[in-house]
Amino acid sequence: MQVSVKNVRKEFDRFPALHDVSLDIVSGELIALLGPSGSGKTTLLRLIAGLEYPTSGAIYFGDEDASHKSVQERNVGFVFQHYALFRHMTILENVSFGLKVRPRETRPAAAEIRRKALELLDLVQLSGLEKRYPNQLSGGQRQRVALARALAIEPRVLLLDEPFGALDAQVRRELRKWLREIHDRTGHTTVFVTHDQEEALELSDRLCVMSQGRIEQVGTPDDVYDRPASPFVFGFIGESSELPATVENGEFWVDGRAIGVAATDQAPGKGKLYFRPHDVDLVEADAALAGVVAGHRRVGGTRRVELSVGGDHRKVELDLPFDHPAGEKTRLAFRPRRWRFFPEAV
Amino acid sequence: MATAAPIRAGWRLKQPSVIPGFGLTLGFTLTYFSLIILIPLIALMLRAAGIGPAGFWAAATDPRVLASLRTSFTTALIAASINVVFGTLIAWVLVRYRFPGRRVFDAIVDLPFALPTAVAGIALTAIYAPSGSIGALFAPLGIRIAYTPIGIVIAMVFIGLPFVVRTVQPILEEVSREIEEASATLGANRFQTITRVILPGLAPAILTGFALAFARAVGEYGSVIFIAGNIPFVSEIAPLLIVIRLEEFNYTGAAVIATVMLSISFLMLLFINLVQAWSRKRYGYGN
Numbered sequence: 001m002q003v004s005v006k007n008v009r010k011e012f013d014r015f016p017a018l019h020d021v022s023l024d025i026v027s028g029e030l031i032a033l034l035g036p037s038g039s040g041k042t043t044l045l046r047l048i049a050g051l052e053y054p055t056s057g058a059i060y061f062g063d064e065d066a067s068h069k070s071v072q073e074r075n076v077g078f079v080f081q082h083y084a085l086f087r088h089m090t091i092l093e094n095v096s097f098g099l100k101v102r103p104r105e106t107r108p109a110a111a112e113i114r115r116k117a118l119e120l121l122d123l124v125q126l127s128g129l130e131k132r133y134p135n136q137l138s139g140g141q142r143q144r145v146a147l148a149r150a151l152a153i154e155p156r157v158l159l160l161d162e163p164f165g166a167l168d169a170q171v172r173r174e175l176r177k178w179l180r181e182i183h184d185r186t187g188h189t190t191v192f193v194t195h196d197q198e199e200a201l202e203l204s205d206r207l208c209v210m211s212q213g214r215i216e217q218v219g220t221p222d223d224v225y226d227r228p229a230s231p232f233v234f235g236f237i238g239e240s241s242e243l244p245a246t247v248e249n250g251e252f253w254v255d256g257r258a259i260g261v262a263a264t265d266q267a268p269g270k271g272k273l274y275f276r277p278h279d280v281d282l283v284e285a286d287a288a289l290a291g292v293v294a295g296h297r298r299v300g301g302t303r304r305v306e307l308s309v310g311g312d313h314r315k316v317e318l319d320l321p322f323d324h325p326a327g328e329k330t331r332l333a334f335r336p337r338r339w340r341f342f343p344e345a346v
Numbered sequence: 347m348a349t350a351a352p353i354r355a356g357w358r359l360k361q362p363s364v365i366p367g368f369g370l371t372l373g374f375t376l377t378y379f380s381l382i383i384l385i386p387l388i389a390l391m392l393r394a395a396g397i398g399p400a401g402f403w404a405a406a407t408d409p410r411v412l413a414s415l416r417t418s419f420t421t422a423l424i425a426a427s428i429n430v431v432f433g434t435l436i437a438w439v440l441v442r443y444r445f446p447g448r449r450v451f452d453a454i455v456d457l458p459f460a461l462p463t464a465v466a467g468i469a470l471t472a473i474y475a476p477s478g479s480i481g482a483l484f485a486p487l488g489i490r491i492a493y494t495p496i497g498i499v500i501a502m503v504f505i506g507l508p509f510v511v512r513t514v515q516p517i518l519e520e521v522s523r524e525i526e527e528a529s530a531t532l533g534a535n536r537f538q539t540i541t542r543v544i545l546p547g548l549a550p551a552i553l554t555g556f557a558l559a560f561a562r563a564v565g566e567y568g569s570v571i572f573i574a575g576n577i578p579f580v581s582e583i584a585p586l587l588i589v590i591r592l593e594e595f596n597y598t599g600a601a602v603i604a605t606v607m608l609s610i611s612f613l614m615l616l617f618i619n620l621v622q623a624w625s626r627k628r629y630g631y632g633n
Contacts, residue, residue, distance in 0.1 A: 071530045072530055082524060084527070087547060087629045097534070101538045146528075
């Protein structure tokens, strides 16, 4: 089911949580809404579900305007961060709940409901636990029950609100992989909210990066990581360093020195130069950025060096192979290999 | 291979714990419990047992005693059941809606705790008597409220209400919005959400409220005697009969009725507690 969010604005007590947000969700894709707390990502998810109503704008399910449909009519599967399982029901009863509450005309026969619920429990690898109560399961198992319960109603869209937020790192990684498999197998259009960029990059077909109630960028993980559309996205996704720079004579200048990097396609003026710690080349030349080593630490297979650059000691981070001889030096010169320049807003 | 130090098997009074003061607190608790509850109750039962099994049986099965016990327990059960329904409703309103005067309303719920029960009894009688403002409405229909078991139920509802509200309220506050939202996303309408999701979740709290309201109603004396009319075999409650026996200097007779009441109440509360413990173990409420 294709879902289109059109110019949606949402206010809580006249405080805007979303400003004029538009987003097209392609049928069958797995899309992540990514952003810091307060960016409006959960609000957007709840608006799609029908748990909130937009102050203005519309939400379409396919060609049908769903904006004023109730959550029951929208037929969405929603998975909550804290599972929201019904504690007084067994796992099987939890999963079959959505089918049991259907009106008599559309409700499958009891045996059919049971068969379907057991099949879903098998899909989420919880066969044999159907008689347990939620209280008797681990966090990861509970979240899988919640997913099975949401899938039972054959939802048009599957919505997940920080589904792995309450789980520990190991279980998170497992469930991430597992969710991707389930998605590939069932093909539900899936939207999930996360503040974990690693999770979003690994799991999703597309990312929608949000900040302060606005969408900053929508794109594939590669797009968003390699071609961030705004300083916010550059800073939020992956590691980054920034330096104030000036474009003049087709070159970048930092602190009044040319740094030997051609400013291709950039208009002259001031702005900020962004680059990632692993996208730099160490050089011996004069025309380069240079800084004093302020400290270094081992990060996995690389050594991350913190440099203090320029008169006002701006901190910049570089990644070197852990056994690189330059790791011992007190002063390093480098040039960003890949960079993004964001001119100052005039 | 070195043998490990033998671990002392078997039951131990005290599990090793980092929390200090087990001996002190348990000792204090038992002393306190004995002084305030156990010793007086044992003295009561010894007194009742003093007349021997045959005498006890005769005193306990006296028709007037049986009638008063029946009146006490049936009215208390009815009152507790009514309180469960309306107490839960009041708790729901207080938790779920924000309206002007909510805090005041919330405070008023506790008034039956604080009011001298005799005052409550007199006030209720004044209103529900055939000449009172509400009693006068029912009098033409031939319904008498005061001086009948209906009056007893009303007094018991009054004094038991806060118990249900105050036990259900915190649990209702805890039932997360998410549970209701989950139910709605699965297609359940409001009625299904309430009857299938919320109320079953509240059941243990409602049961506790019921037990407390029931226990309070069974033991109630002050408010009931004003409104009950106290007609033997009709609207005479067991606590009143105990007082009557005392006034007749029949201390043993009073102790027998008290012991019977105590036993019935204890069995009922024990049963309710067992149900609670079972549901807690199964559903994990309260941990």
